[in-house]
Amino acid sequence: xxxxxxxxxxxxxxxxxxxxxxxxxxxxxxxDQGEFISLIGHSGCGKSTVLNILAGLYxxxxxxxxLDGKEVNAPSPDRAVVFQNHxxxxxxxVYENVELAVxxxxxxxxTRAEMRExxxxxxxxxxxxxxxxxxxxxxxxxxxxxxxxxxCLAMQPKVLLMDExxxxxxxxxxxxxxxxxxxIHADLGTTVVMITHDVDEAVLLSDxxxxxxxxxxxxxxxxxxxxxxRPRSRLALAxxxxxxxxxxxxxxxxxxxxxxxxxxxx
Amino acid sequence: MSSLVLxxxxxxVGEAAMTDTIDSTQTKPAEQESAALAxxxxxxxxxxxxxxxxxxxxxxxxxxILLFMLLWQATANNIDTSLGKFPGPIQVISQVQNMADxxxxxxxxxxxxxxRQQTRNDELLRSDPGAEVRIRPYTGRPTFLNQxxxxxxTVAFGFALAMLVAIPLGIVCGLSETLYNAVNPxxxxxxxxxxLAWLPLVTMLVSALYVSDDPLFEKSFVTSAITVALxxxxxxxxxxxxxxxxxxxxxxxVSRVIxxxxxxxxxxxxxxxxxxxxxxxxxxxxxxxWMVLIAAEMLAQNPGLGKFIWDEFQNGSSDSxxxxxxxxxxxxxxxxxxDKLMLTVQRYISWDKQTVLR
Ligand SMILES: Nc1ncnc2c1ncn2[C@@H]1O[C@H](COP(=O)(O)OP(=O)(O)OP(=O)(O)O)[C@@H](O)[C@H]1O
Ligand SMILES: [Mg+2]
Numbered sequence: 278x279x280x281x282x283x284x285x286x287x288x289x290x291x292x293x294x295x296x297x298x299x300x301x302x303x304x305x306x307x308x309d310q311g312e313f314i315s316l317i318g319h320s321g322c323g324k325s326t327v328l329n330i331l332a333g334l335y336x337x338x339x340x341x342x343x344l345d346g347k348e349v350n351a352p353s354p355d356r357a358v359v360f361q362n363h364x365x366x367x368x369x370x371v372y373e374n375v376e377l378a379v380x381x382x383x384x385x386x387x388t389r390a391e392m393r394e395x396x397x398x399x400x401x402x403x404x405x406x407x408x409x410x411x412x413x414x415x416x417x418x419x420x421x422x423x424x425x426x427x428x429c430l431a432m433q434p435k436v437l438l439m440d441e442x443x444x445x446x447x448x449x450x451x452x453x454x455x456x457x458x459x460x461i462h463a464d465l466g467t468t469v470v471m472i473t474h475d476v477d478e479a480v481l482l483s484d485x486x487x488x489x490x491x492x493x494x495x496x497x498x499x500x501x502x503x504x505x506x507r508p509r510s511r512l513a514l515a516x517x518x519x520x521x522x523x524x525x526x527x528x529x530x531x532x533x534x535x536x537x538x539x540x541x542x543x
Numbered sequence: 544m545s546s547l548v549l550x551x552x553x554x555x556v557g558e559a560a561m562t563d564t565i566d567s568t569q570t571k572p573a574e575q576e577s578a579a580l581a582x583x584x585x586x587x588x589x590x591x592x593x594x595x596x597x598x599x600x601x602x603x604x605x606x607x608i609l610l611f612m613l614l615w616q617a618t619a620n621n622i623d624t625s626l627g628k629f630p631g632p633i634q635v636i637s638q639v640q641n642m643a644d645x646x647x648x649x650x651x652x653x654x655x656x657x658x659r660q661q662t663r664n665d666e667l668l669r670s671d672p673g674a675e676v677r678i679r680p681y682t683g684r685p686t687f688l689n690q691x692x693x694x695x696x697t698v699a700f701g702f703a704l705a706m707l708v709a710i711p712l713g714i715v716c717g718l719s720e721t722l723y724n725a726v727n728p729x730x731x732x733x734x735x736x737x738x739l740a741w742l743p744l745v746t747m748l749v750s751a752l753y754v755s756d757d758p759l760f761e762k763s764f765v766t767s768a769i770t771v772a773l774x775x776x777x778x779x780x781x782x783x784x785x786x787x788x789x790x791x792x793x794x795x796x797v798s799r800v801i802x803x804x805x806x807x808x809x810x811x812x813x814x815x816x817x818x819x820x821x822x823x824x825x826x827x828x829x830x831x832x833w834m835v836l837i838a839a840e841m842l843a844q845n846p847g848l849g850k851f852i853w854d855e856f857q858n859g860s861s862d863s864x865x866x867x868x869x870x871x872x873x874x875x876x877x878x879x880x881x882d883k884l885m886l887t888v889q890r891y892i893s894w895d896k897q898t899v900l901r
Contacts, residue, residue, distance in 0.1 A: 334796055352799040364793035368815040368894035377811060378801045414897065432801070 279305035279343070282331075282436055282468060286340035288416065288494075289326060302494035306487060308436075311466040315479035316488050317527065318489030318498070323371050324472045327489075328438050331470060332344045345435055354382045357429035361440040363421040365413040365428075374411040375399060375428045399431040400424075402464075403457055419450035423457070439471040443478065450476075452511065455482060463508060476531075479512055480523045488530045499517070499530055569718025630865035633889030635872070638865040642687055649686050656681045685846050691873065694847030697764055698836045698881075701771025702829055709776045709828070710821065713783020714809065717817070723784060734777040738770050738835040742842050745769050763845040770839040775832035815894055822889040829885055833878050848874055 284306040291298045301322045308314055313438045316324045329335040331342060333352040342349040344356070365374050375396045383392060400406045403423040408416050413424070421444060429437055442458075443451040455478060462469060462482075473479050483503050490498040503523050505514065514520040590598065612632045619631035630638070664676040685693070716723040749766045790813055798808045812820075840849025852870050855863040887898055893900075 332796075332800060334799060352796075352802065354801055356800070358796065358800050360793050362793060364791075364797050366794060366812065366815070369811075377803075381801050381803055381807070472715070533605075 281310040281345060282308040283343045287330060287337045287342065288339045289330065289335065290338045299494045300492055303496050306497060308468060310468055313462055313469045313482055313484045315483040315486045316470065316472045316489060317479050317486055319491050322489050322492045323495040324489060325440055328470065328472055332356050332438055354432040355435045357432045357434035357437055358445050359425050359429050359442045361441045361444055363425040365421055365424055367413050370410050370412055371405065372396060374424060375431050378428050379431050396431060399427045402430060402461060403427045419446050419454060422446065422454060431492050436470060437469045439469065441472050441474065444474060458482065459509065476527045477523055479527060480520060481509060481514065486527055488527065501526055565611055624864065626859055626864050627858060627861045630868050634865045635868045637867050638862065642869060646686050646688060649683055652683055653681045687851065690847050690851045693845065694836060694840065697767050697847055698832050701768035702832045703776060704768065705772040705776045705828060706779060706825065709779035710783055713780045714787050714813065716784040717787020730777060730780060738774045738838050739842065741770050741773050742839060744844065763843045765845040767836060767839040767845040771832045771836050774835040775828035778827035778831060779824035782818060782820045785819030789815050790816045817894050819895065822885065824881055826885045829880060829881050833881060837874060
């Protein structure tokens with residue numbers, strides 16, 4: 278049986294000034310529909326590269342990716358990306374930023390009024406509707422990231438790809454956004470692949486945590502399934518033995534098998 | 544300092560934030576005592592800080608200008624040329640008055656001419672109602688004001704022509720590295736070419752290609768405008784290319800993920816982020832164009848400021864040097880205004896109202 282999203286034997290080689298650099302080798306992963314996957318690993322191991330290949334922004338040198346029965350080889354709104362630094366267009370308002378994507382994706386499928394309604398719906402989903410006429414520079418970092426998520430959700434992607442979406446935020450804002458993301462994931466059942474450096478975040482949000490081995494020629498090291506029941510509450514879980522154990526295992530992987538560089542401390 | 548102060552965007556922020564030692568101490572309550580001891584700081588001099596800063600800025604400029612004038616007057620009187628003493632500021636200022644009178648007289652002559660023509664025609668009609676009346680346009684000497692106007696129109700034409708080529712070329716060069724590599728050597732080659740080198744070629748080309756019995760524009764005008772265009776093309780091409788090529792990579796990725804078609808990509812992502820550099824290029828281009836224009840007009844005999852200077856130089860009367868000096872100052876002043884004009888346009892068009900433009 279074929280998985281919803283299947284990464285098989287993916288490898289990539291970059292042409293650099295000092296010759297060829299093999300970043301990934303033989304990466305295999307099967308992801309079910311609606312699953313929440315976290316990618317964790319040391320800095321520079323190739324997490325972003327995997328995500329970029331999934332997005333179609335990079336071309337794998339060998340191997341391939343199949344999403345919902347079709348091969349992935351170019352970027353598409355099917356696989357929306359939330360970038361670490363929000364990547365909002367500073368000259369457009371919050372609403373217009375989402376609109377740009379919606380207009381392109383639903384051209385010919387939705388009327389103007391339907392689009393407007395859909396944009397408002399998605400802005401409400403991330404609790405940002407009150408700021409919809411503001412420009413990115415007028416809102417906080419957390420709000421920008423929310424808009425970035427709304428823009429992706431509004432494309433109705435098959436897979437939501439997130440590259441350290443909350444990495445640049447303070448702890449409290451990050452917690453809020455994690456809760457929002459859990460809510461959205463529960464409501465919409467979107468398939469999510471998220472890169473994170475935060476072990477707590479990975480355990481709290483994920484169905485499975487994919488731990489990558491160190492580069493060069495990085496690959497999937499271990500996969501840890503998190504079977505904690507949903508909905509999860511961060512306060513209740515803090516003392517939960519399963520949570521603590523899972524957290525322990527991830528840290529163990531990062532410390533043990535690899536030189537720890539200090540990136541994974543939460 | 545003065546540009547900081549005169550900038551309206553900055554000055555209202557500056558009221559609160561700029562580090563002006565005197566002002567910031569005044570707002571501190573702890574300093575109230577010393578304020579009471581020094582009442583002159585408040586009563587007699589209770590000008591708002593922003594206004595005071597502007598005042599200080601302008602007074603510094605005025606002092607600078609006055610010093611320069613003094614120096615100029617002192618040296619000018621000691622220089623003898625074949626056309627008499629080199630003009631100092633006093634001579635130049637009186638020359639301005641002189642030229643204003645000249646303009647008045649010329650206007651008067653024009654009015655008189657039409658009045659005479661009118662009475663003549665009326666008389667003709669009275670004696671013979673069927674007579675054919677001709678109305679001739681007045682063809683007097685062009686006034687200084689006319690010449691300024693012609694120069695402005697010429698530079699506007701040349702500049703517009705250059706921008707029509709430069710901005711699209713810059714955009715495609717910025718988007719496509721292949722094209723950039725193909726075009727870049729040509730840009731580097733032609734960029735340093737002086738307008739004087741182009742002018743003979745342009746003149747010949749215009750004579751050969753621009754043939755019409757009733758030309759809309761004078762040949763000298765077309766030649767000057769094209770020469771201006773050739774010289775002010777490059778700064779805009781280069782800056783636009785750089786601006787377009789340095790669009791944030793994340794934004795480009797966003798565009799790729801959304802699958803924006805090329806024209807939307809250019810309109811929504813590339814142009815807005817390149818706008819500041821495009822304008823930098825345009826301002827450099829306009830400045831270059833204005834500079835080049837004077838030389839072009841001298842050689843092409845386009846009846847603008849360049850020709851004015853050339854003619855004065857050729858006539859060589861005792862007034863010539865001060866008249867040229869007036870033209871020089873006018874040229875500088877117009878260049879300044881053109882730049883300010885571009886800044887205003889940029890402020891109006893640009894999405895980024897935060898950045899202080901200067
Ligand atoms: N476009 C590229 N050209 C050349 N080398 C690249 C390119 N992109 C990534 N690499 C290399 O591939 C390796 C993996 O990079 P990647 O950005 O995927 O790491 P990462 O796991 O996301 O790191 P971080 O956690 O710091 O974001 C690095 O050694 C990097 O230098
Ligand atoms: Mg990364």
